[in-house]
Amino acid sequence: MxxxxxxxxxxxxxxxxxxxxxxxxxxxxxxxxxxxxxxxxxxxxxxxxxxxxxxxxxxxxxxxxxxxxxxxxxxxxxxxxxxxxxxxxxxxxxxxxxxxxxxxxxxxxxxxxxxxxxxxxxxxxxxxxxxxxxxxxxxxxxxxxxxxxxxxxxxxxxxxxxxxxxxxxxxxxxxxxxxxxxxxxxxxxxxxxxTRPLAAIKVLPKILETLEIRELSATGQVAFLTVMPSLLQELNDDTEGLINYPRNIAGVEIAVLLKVVNDNVIRVSLRSKITDVSRVALTFGGGGHARAAGCTINGPVDLVKDQLISAIEKLSKNDGRSG
Ligand code: 5GP
Ligand code: MN
Ligand code: MN
Incomplete structure (x- = not known):
């Protein structure tokens, strides 16, 4: 109630x-x-x-x-x-x-x-x-x-x-x-x-080299950053702020941080400028706000990226972007 x-x-x-x-x-x-x-x-x-x-x-x-x-x-x-x-x-x-x-x-x-x-x-x-x-x-x-x-x-x-x-x-x-x-x-x-421990700064190059940008006709650029399990452990699971790297790239509309817990469990953070990413997260049982949302998806990381792209494309085709 x-x-x-x-x-x-x-x-x-x-x-x-x-x-x-x-x-x-x-x-x-x-x-x-x-x-x-x-x-x-x-x-x-x-x-x-x-x-x-x-x-x-x-x-x-x-x-x-x-x-x-x-x-x-x-x-x-x-x-x-x-x-x-x-x-x-x-x-x-x-x-x-x-x-x-x-x-x-x-x-x-x-x-x-x-x-x-x-x-x-x-x-x-x-x-x-x-x-x-x-x-x-x-x-x-x-x-x-x-x-x-x-x-x-x-x-x-x-x-x-x-x-x-x-x-x-x-x-x-x-x-x-x-x-x-x-x-x-x-x-x-x-x-x-x-304030971060030195180790958290030292793993940044390895994380930044995973940056991948995909161009979608309906929404624009989607940028992915991936944190592999060993690095996630080194960070003590503290990924705060990492999503800002893909988010702040000129031309990027949707930023995605993939936290690879293990081969089959990926925790996903989504940020956007215009697109309602809470609806993307809801598709996978997650939730959040229009411009900041998250979910957990099972599957290998490459498949999870493809699933996210499909969900974003499907939602933007259905009724366009919402602000
Ligand atoms: P973050 O990406 O910072 O973890 O989360 C962004 C927003 O999405 C926050 O408001 C958070 O509460 C929400 N969120 C993140 N992950 C999940 C999830 O798995 N389920 C739900 N319902 N909300 C989530
Ligand atoms: Mn919260
Ligand atoms: Mn809150």
């Missing part, structure tokens, strides 16, 4: 034992939203648990509160409410959905949301789930601490590429300014996010 933000706030107020989670392969919005909401709910005296069916990427370990995030329990547990942030389908939270027996409140901003939750608050105009959490905190007249501000600034800034992507809105900028007033330090946050 789709509900308003006020009703979401009511559900949170009524519940006492609450489990919070977010999507696997968590990004800045996922963890920032999760931790900000955690700090707020804990301050209201509730019993709150943070569960995540994945590791925390090294570049996000600076966020306050990450040490409170727990791995899954061995046996299923009950709670009054399971709050799922920034996850557009149930598979995105991994095994949490089997391990927590509770009604689900999903707070999300993905246009591709599959409406899997008992209660859904969806605002696809929000640049980040962090923007919605900010609105919720304002609605509840919460006092925003420096920790919460750091988490929410990171959430909003990372999802709109530090205010460069098309989803950068007046609201995103206004909230960011408010969060700086509450104590978030943009330069410190940017430094934490951008």
């Amino acid at each position: 789709e509900i308003s933000l006020a009703v979401s706030a009511q559900l949170l107020r009524k519940a006492f034992n609450i489990v919070l989670t977010t999507h696997i392969h968590p990004d800045g919005d996922a963890l920032g939203s999760l931790l900000a909401l955690y700090f707020y709910l804990v301050s209201t005296g509730k019993c709150i648990r943070l569960l995540l069916d994945d590791d925390i990427p090294a570049s996000l370990a600076f966020l306050p509160g990450t040490e409170e995030i727990q791995k899954l329990p061995e046996t299923p547990e009950t709670a009054d409410l399971l709050v799922v942030l920034d996850a557009s389908d149930a598979e995105r939270i991994g095994k949490v959905k089997h391990m927590v027996k509770a009604p689900i409140l999903n707070i999300d901003h993905h246009i591709s949301n599959t409406k899997y939750a008992d209660y859904l608050y969806l605002d696809s105009a929000a640049a980040a789930t962090g923007e919605i959490i900010m609105q919720l905190l304002e609605l509840e007249k919460a006092s925003i601490t420096k920790e919460m501000a750091t988490c929410l600034f990171t959430a909003i800034a990372t999802d709109c590429g530090f205010f460069r992507y098309a989803n950068t809105s007046p609201n995103a900028l206004r909230y960011a300014a408010d969060l700086v007033e509450y104590g978030a330090k943009p330069s410190k946050i940017a430094e934490c996010l951008d």
Whole structure:
């Protein structure tokens, strides 16, 4: 059932034992939203648990509160409410959905949301789930601490590429300014996010040499960058920012990052300038936004490239590109 933000706030107020989670392969919005909401709910005296069916990427370990995030329990547990942030389908939270027996409140901003939750608050105009959490905190007249501000600034800034992507809105900028007033330090946050181990820089030449550009008559150029399994391991699975290399090439319309987990499992990131790539990702059971989406496809990497090309061509032939 789709509900308003006020009703979401009511559900949170009524519940006492609450489990919070977010999507696997968590990004800045996922963890920032999760931790900000955690700090707020804990301050209201509730019993709150943070569960995540994945590791925390090294570049996000600076966020306050990450040490409170727990791995899954061995046996299923009950709670009054399971709050799922920034996850557009149930598979995105991994095994949490089997391990927590509770009604689900999903707070999300993905246009591709599959409406899997008992209660859904969806605002696809929000640049980040962090923007919605900010609105919720304002609605509840919460006092925003420096920790919460750091988490929410990171959430909003990372999802709109530090205010460069098309989803950068007046609201995103206004909230960011408010969060700086509450104590978030943009330069410190940017430094934490951008700092990489030397090994991650040294593998760049090997990754960049995989660059391949294909010309499609309907959409224009599609650029692929591939990270083979051994390099993915060397990167500790942290591929943040790599998609910007194909994306920033003059003339490229769609950028694709292929993360080869093994011979038969490819995690795909898609970015575009005009094309609605969330529809491409949905074809393969994934999702996302119009200009940033992702999915996992089974098969050898060359076949996966061909399948993506076919899907892009088919969608653009059906009803043209959407902006
Ligand atoms: P990224 O390429 O940065 O991993 O993800 C881009 C966008 O697509 C994000 O909003 C992310 O949540 C979404 N996304 C990435 N992979 C998947 C996936 O496998 N399934 C779904 N539903 N969304 C995804
Ligand atoms: Mn996310
Ligand atoms: Mn998000």
